[in-house]
Amino acid sequence: MTVTGQTEQAGRTDHDERLRRWRLVLGGESVDGTGHALAGTDAAMDGALTALYGGGEKRSGSRDRSAGLGASAPSVARWLGDIRTYFPSSVVQVMQRDAIDRLGLSTLLLEPEMLEAVEADVHLVSTLLSLNKAMPETTRETARAVVRKVVNELEKRLATRTRSTLTGALDRSAKINRPRHRDIDWDRTIRANLKNYLPEFGTIVPERLIGYGRASQSVKKDVVLCIDQSGSMAASVVYASVFGAVLASMRSIATRLVVFDTAVVDLTDQLDDPVDVLFSTQLGGGTDINRALAYCQSQITRPADTIVVLISDLYEGGIRDEMLKRVAAMKASGVQFVTLLALSDEGTPAYDREHAAALAALGAPAFACTPDLFPDVMAAAIEKRPLPIPDTSTPR
Secondary structure, eight states: OOHHHHHHHHHHHHHHHHHHHHHHHHOSOGGGOOOOOOOHHHHHHHHHHHHHHSSSOOOTTOOOOOOOOTTOHHHHHHHHHHHHHHSOHHHHHHHHHHHHHHHOOGGGGGSHHHHHHSOOOHHHHHHHHHTGGGOOHHHHHHHHHHHHHHHHHHHHHHHHHHHHHHHHHHHHHSEESSOOGGGBOHHHHHHHTGGGEETTTTEEOOSSOOEEOOOOSSOOEEEEEEEEOSGGGHHHHHHHHHHHHHHHTOTTEEEEEEEESSSEEEOGGGTTOHHHHHHHOOOOSOOOHHHHHHHHHHTOSOGGGEEEEEESOOOOOSOHHHHHHHHHHHHHTTOEEEEEEEESSSOOOOOOHHHHHHHHHTTOOEEEEOTTTHHHHHHHHHHTOOOOOOGGGSOO
16 A cells, blocks of 8 residues: 555544444434434443433434433443443533433432442542432442542552651651751751851851651641531542541541531541541531631640641621631641641632631631642741742632
């Protein structure tokens, strides 16, 4: 075959592939304009997509193309199996989420066979937690197994880096003025001795050495996680519970975990098992941040060594002025106060911008934080240095 022929064949292949993709996107109605027929695996993929996304609209002059999932557990189970066969895990999770939202399949998750068929992720855990009170006993153990699987995966992903990052921050926060060579904090030492720079030798004379102590078994910092459990904060509740368990496993950090809506619940005694924490939450309801902060404030005994992390979208149903006064009082006493609008991978949520601006004016800027950034945020709070606030998440 000539080079020209090979080029033409490649062009036709690329063209066919584009038609195939457009055909899968558009759904194959007469107006899709592709004229491309699907067979085999492509046809099966199209059927799975049509069952979920084909039912919302009827175009002029066309029939409703939806195959639909209906309310039948067997048909949903088959569909769940199909999408796991034809799509990667990340896509399966999105399609499951859309099925729950678009087709009202939440109630089917109360059936054990459905839970065994789904691809578990943070969003599924959030849905299960919202259904917790309606969950029959026959489903509860299966639901706990699903939640535990996700929690274990999150801990595996996040625990090692969190412990190492915070251990380093705790070490650096314990300054030593006469450190051994291996304990010298060279960054701080250089900054402290810049005035002793000798240009003729191109060096700094380190008159003052600054070091950090090795980790001890004593408690160095108290951390209070104060978590809004309103429905919009579901993913944040999941991640915060996992981080709470990781922090609680560190001997040098005393961790308290408090969840709230219009009531306040201290779940510190359950931190050894984040699954127990999650099933003790009640997603939904109102919000009283002031009451939650009043409780947290009452638990502080070492303000200069305490970090309070408020995780909330700041839609306050309590007394706004009192909430701000509490934050100001805690900061004045030496507490490091961190405000997270979300602790998830979903970006900045809808939030109360007026309250966020008021907190920023008090020196407690509110921002959304991903799970991967959280260890760095906590390390900065431990060392009492500026927080690594993402530019795109800074309240406007």
